[in-house]
Amino acid sequence: MPSLELIDIRKAFGATPVLDGVSLAMEAKEFIAFLGPSGSGKSTLLRIIAGLETADSGEVRLEGERIDTLPPGRRGVAMVFQHYALYPHMSVRENMAFGLRNAKVPADEIARRVEQAAKVLEIEHQLDRKPAQMSGGQRQRVAIGRAIVKQPKLFLLDEPLSNLDAALRMRTRIELAQLRQRVDAAVIMVTHDQAEAMTLADRMVVMNERRIQQVGAPMDVYRRPANAFVARFVGSPAMTLAPATLVGDGDYARVRLGDGSEVATRVPRAGLPEGPLELGLRPEHVRVGDGDNATVDLVERLGERTLVYARLADGRAITAEDNGDSRVRIGDKVGLVIDGAAAHLFGPDGAGYHAEEPRA
Amino acid sequence: MNPRARLSPAALVAVTIGAAIMLAPLLWTILLSLKANSELMRDTASAFSGPYTLENYRAILVGSSVTHWLLNSLIVSLGTTAGVLILCSLAGYGFARLDFPFRRSLFVFVLLGLAIPEQAVILPRHQLFAWLHLHNSYPGLILPGLVAPFGVFFMTQYFRAIPVELDEAAMLDGASRFTLFWKVLLPLTRPAQATLGVFTFLGSWNDYWWPLISATRSARFTLTVGLASAQMNYAQTSGLGFLMAQAVFASLPILIVYIIFQKQIVAAMAGAAVR
Numbered sequence: 101m102p103s104l105e106l107i108d109i110r111k112a113f114g115a116t117p118v119l120d121g122v123s124l125a126m127e128a129k130e131f132i133a134f135l136g137p138s139g140s141g142k143s144t145l146l147r148i149i150a151g152l153e154t155a156d157s158g159e160v161r162l163e164g165e166r167i168d169t170l171p172p173g174r175r176g177v178a179m180v181f182q183h184y185a186l187y188p189h190m191s192v193r194e195n196m197a198f199g200l201r202n203a204k205v206p207a208d209e210i211a212r213r214v215e216q217a218a219k220v221l222e223i224e225h226q227l228d229r230k231p232a233q234m235s236g237g238q239r240q241r242v243a244i245g246r247a248i249v250k251q252p253k254l255f256l257l258d259e260p261l262s263n264l265d266a267a268l269r270m271r272t273r274i275e276l277a278q279l280r281q282r283v284d285a286a287v288i289m290v291t292h293d294q295a296e297a298m299t300l301a302d303r304m305v306v307m308n309e310r311r312i313q314q315v316g317a318p319m320d321v322y323r324r325p326a327n328a329f330v331a332r333f334v335g336s337p338a339m340t341l342a343p344a345t346l347v348g349d350g351d352y353a354r355v356r357l358g359d360g361s362e363v364a365t366r367v368p369r370a371g372l373p374e375g376p377l378e379l380g381l382r383p384e385h386v387r388v389g390d391g392d393n394a395t396v397d398l399v400e401r402l403g404e405r406t407l408v409y410a411r412l413a414d415g416r417a418i419t420a421e422d423n424g425d426s427r428v429r430i431g432d433k434v435g436l437v438i439d440g441a442a443a444h445l446f447g448p449d450g451a452g453y454h455a456e457e458p459r460a
Numbered sequence: 461m462n463p464r465a466r467l468s469p470a471a472l473v474a475v476t477i478g479a480a481i482m483l484a485p486l487l488w489t490i491l492l493s494l495k496a497n498s499e500l501m502r503d504t505a506s507a508f509s510g511p512y513t514l515e516n517y518r519a520i521l522v523g524s525s526v527t528h529w530l531l532n533s534l535i536v537s538l539g540t541t542a543g544v545l546i547l548c549s550l551a552g553y554g555f556a557r558l559d560f561p562f563r564r565s566l567f568v569f570v571l572l573g574l575a576i577p578e579q580a581v582i583l584p585r586h587q588l589f590a591w592l593h594l595h596n597s598y599p600g601l602i603l604p605g606l607v608a609p610f611g612v613f614f615m616t617q618y619f620r621a622i623p624v625e626l627d628e629a630a631m632l633d634g635a636s637r638f639t640l641f642w643k644v645l646l647p648l649t650r651p652a653q654a655t656l657g658v659f660t661f662l663g664s665w666n667d668y669w670w671p672l673i674s675a676t677r678s679a680r681f682t683l684t685v686g687l688a689s690a691q692m693n694y695a696q697t698s699g700l701g702f703l704m705a706q707a708v709f710a711s712l713p714i715l716i717v718y719i720i721f722q723k724q725i726v727a728a729m730a731g732a733a734v735r
Contacts, residue, residue, distance in 0.1 A: 152628050173634025185625035189647045198643075199633030246633075 102161075103128045103286040104149070104254055109158035111144055118144045119155070120310040131280055131287040133297035136307035137333070143258065145307070146290045150179050150256050162253055173202065178247035179256040183263060184239045186231040186246070192218075193227040196246045203250075210249075217245040220282065237268045248283060257289040261296055276300060294334055298322070306330050328450040331380050337407060340386070340418045341446065344379040346372065353445060353453075355379055358414035361393065364440045366455035373447040380444035380452070383407060386420035388428055391435020394418065396428055410434060493517070493704035500700045516705035525678060526706050529686035534713065535598055536671070536682055537664040540605035544660045545653055548608055552615025552649075553641055557627065567616070573609035578669070586673055596680045601671055605664050611656050618652040619645065654721050661717055683710045 104126040111119040119141045126132055134142035147153040149160055151172030160168035167175040178199075186195050193214055200210045218224040221241040231239055240260065247255055260276065261269045277300055280287060291297050297304050298318040306313045306321060306329075314326035325331035331339045344355035344363070353367045355377060363379060394410040397417070406426035409419055420436050422428055445453040467475065492500065494512040520526045554560070555567050585604060586595075594600035622645060630640045671682040681689065687706055 150628075150632060152631070171634075172628075172631045177632070179629070179632050181625050181629060183623065183625055185623065185629035187626065187629070187644055189650075198630070198635070202634035202636075202639060246629075250633075 102126055103130060103163060104288070105159070105161040106145070106149070107159040107161070109145065109148060109155045109160070111141075111148065111153065111155050117310055119148075122158075122310075122312055124305060124312065124315065126286055126288075127302075129284065129286055131289070131300060131302045133301035133304050134288065134290045134307060135292065135294055135297040135304050135334070136313075137292060140307040141310045142290050142305075142307045146179075146256055146258055146288060149254070149288065150177055151175050173199075176253040177256055178250045178252035178254075179258065180240075180243045180247050180260050182259040184231070184243040186239055186242055188231055191228050191230055192223065192234075192242050192245075195231070195242055196249050199246065199250050213249040213251070214245075217248045220248070220279070221245050236264055237272065240264065240272060244279070251285075253285055255283065255285055255287040257287065259291055260289065261291075261293070273299060294336065298334075304334075306333060308333070324454045325380075325444070325452050327452050328378060328380070328446045331444065331446065331452060335382060337383055337409075337419050339444070340381045340383070341378045342381070342412075342416050342418065344377045344445070346377060352456075353377075355445070357412065358416050359393065359412040361412075361438075363438050363443060365443045365445065366441045367443070367445045367453045368456060372445065372453055373449070373451075375448040377448075378446040380446055381418070381438060382442065383419040383421045385439040385442040386418060387437045387439070388420050388422040388426065389435045389437040391437075392433035394420075394434055394436045396430055396432045396434055399426070399428055399430060401426070408434070410436060412436075489704050489707055492701055493708050495701045497699050497701045504700070516701045517709070519702055520705055520709055524690070524706075525681070525686060526683070526709060528679070529681050529683045530710065530713070532598075532601075532675075532680060532686075533665055533683040533710075536601045536605075537661050537713075539598065539602040540664040541657050541661045543602065543606040544608045544611050545657055547606060548611035548615040548656060549646060549649065549653070551612045552617075552619045553645065555612070555616040556619030556622075557624075557645075570609050570612050573607065574613070582670075582673065589674060595674050596677050598680075600674050601680070601682065604670055605660070605667070608660065611660065614656055615649065615652060618649050622648050658717060658721050662714060665714060 102125040104124075106122055106124040109119050109122040111117070122141070122145060124132075134145060136142045144153060148155045148168070151168075151170065155168060158168075159166055162176055167177075187198065190198065196214045196217060197210045200213065205213075214227070215224065218227055221244060223238060223241050223245065226234060226238060226242075231242065234242070240263070244260075257276075261272055264272055273296060280300070289296070289300060301318060303315060304318050304321050305315050306326075308329050314321055314330045316324075321330060321334055325334060325339075328341060332341065342357055344357055346353055346369075347356045347362060348354045349369070351369060352365055353369045353372055354362060354364045356362050357379065365379075388408055394412050396408055396410050398409040400407040400409070401424075404424045406422040406424060406428065407419060408422055408426070408428055409417065411417055418436065420434075428434060441455055443455065447453065488507070491507040492504065493516055494514070495507050496513055496515060499506045551570070555563065555570075589595050589600050589603075594603070626644055626648075627640060630644045635644065666684060667682070668684040668688070671685045672688075675681050675685060678686070678689070687703075687710060690703070690706065
């Protein structure tokens with residue numbers, strides 16, 4: 101049985117539509133990340149699942165039971181808020197126990213669950229502190245603890261790492277991944293940070309302009325983006341997209357770029373639409389080699405590799421990768437070698453066409 | 461480590477002088493209250509030397525109506541304060557958090573109340589209360605004080621400053637609207653409650669005009685009206701010590717209020733934020 105099912109969810113704020121028929125089915129205990137830019141509707145979708153917003157139409161089902169007609173507290177979901185939303189006047193213990201008290205859980209059971217969660221989250225010595233006496237990372241743990249003790253069927257995490265500094269974010273990300281192994285529930289995390297989504301989630305739901313653009317395992321989404329938006333949004337730095345025209349014939353598409361160079365792809369020619377195409381290239385599939393077909397605009401040295409932002413003869417920007425000890429400098433003329441076998445094509449409507457997977 | 465900043469000597473001197481100026485009338489009142497009336501009739505400078513006596517205070521406790529007026533003042537002030545806090549908290553929560561028709565217009569309507577001086581309504585109010593037979597009664601003294609547009613405004617702003625995420629977290633924690641109000645939001649407004657409560661209490665305690673109009677019988681006098689009535693018949697010359705003892709006695713509750721709520725008053729004045 102699917103854990104969570106969203107069936108044709110629609111929502112508008114006044115005359116502004118926010119969600120335009122969103123459907124999704126989650127497997128049991130699955131970790132799903134809603135990834136998308138601001139205004140893509142991902143937070144609204146999370147709030148509809150939580151019961152903090154009401155959908156205009158559609159259904160939300162959790163383990164088979166329709167929950168969108170229930171109040172938030174009776175849906176079997178727990179949420180970790182972006183700004184933690186801890187009750188400032190209550191101790192950590194009271195914060196964690198509040199939901200259980202409202203649910204009339206017996207006092208000894210409350211105490212047991214709070215102690216247990218505090219132990220898992222390593223905050224057992226801080227149970228009598230107030231949130232104001234704790235650091236950001238500790239408050240984050242309390243917020244997670246408050247969700248855990250409720251033993252929900254579904255955890256909702258609203259940008260859980262966005263309030264932490266870089267070092268703490270890395271650590272918390274690892275902790276979330278570990279925690280996830282211990283809790284017996286499905287998890288939905290909203291984020292605009294693709295690194296979070298890719299490292300934590302079983303599947304990513306990429307959203308843009310009120311709709312789901314693609315659902316899939318992180319690496320599948322990375323390797324085979326459904327459309328030009330996903331291609332640009334997932335992956336850092338973004339995929340280079342360059343206008344291209346189909347030339348020659350053969351089983352696989354061969355395209356000509358604006359500077360006149362040609363790229364032989366492994367994208368099957370059959371099935372490609374009529375009209376202008378775009379060639380999609382990940383930086384790792386464009387290497388710096390001998391020649392002078394591009395001019396370097398910017399060099400980003402990341403240690404183990406170097407990103408080279410260059411410009412082709414027709415002025416088209418392209419991102420390439422070089423070794424960590426690259427000697428390329430701004431203004432240099434370089435030869436860029438494109439790995440056509442890994443290139444993607446995008447049709448006039450943005451739909452993606454990918455290289456045939458090599459047969460095993 | 462001492463978190464309090466040390467004052468420079470010059471500032472210390474300035475603050476001490478300021479405090480002395482503030483305290484002088486109070487000390488003078490206390491000194492006068494401890495002297496026999498007959499001695500003060502000859503020369504008030506005798507207050508600077510003994511013998512001192514508690515006779516004036518004894519006279520208050522046994523002979524005069526001051527204790528009775530004090531009780532009236534306490535009933536009226538505490539009743540007004542409790543009423544204002546309850547009404548303003550509920551109204552503030554409603555205006556800040558609930559969605560209902562004409563919310564904005566009603567809020568503006570409440571704020572318009574700030575612009576209406578008491579003098580403008582005192583006659584119709586007097587007539588209304590006479591018609592309702594509320595004069596010379598506790599409700600008659602308390603009810604006008606419950607109209608507190610500033611309190612509604614103050615509490616509304618305070619509730620608005622509390623992040624809505626807390627409401628949402630409580631809703632997900634299964635809290636009913638009442639639990640949310642009572643256990644989550646209301647405790648967070650404690651500094652505001654203390655400020656509003658203290659100012660309402662003091663305002664009501666010091667109110668003179670309405671009790672003077674409404675309470676015409678000595679049994680319903682509040683302390684302010686009672687003390688003023690006792691000042692007739694050359695009280696200031698023939699019974700100065702007794703008068704001063706009454707003044708000291710009357711200010712005790714206010715002192716107690718300040719001492720208890722000092723922390724909240726300072727916090728509210730400093731604009732301590734809820735976060």
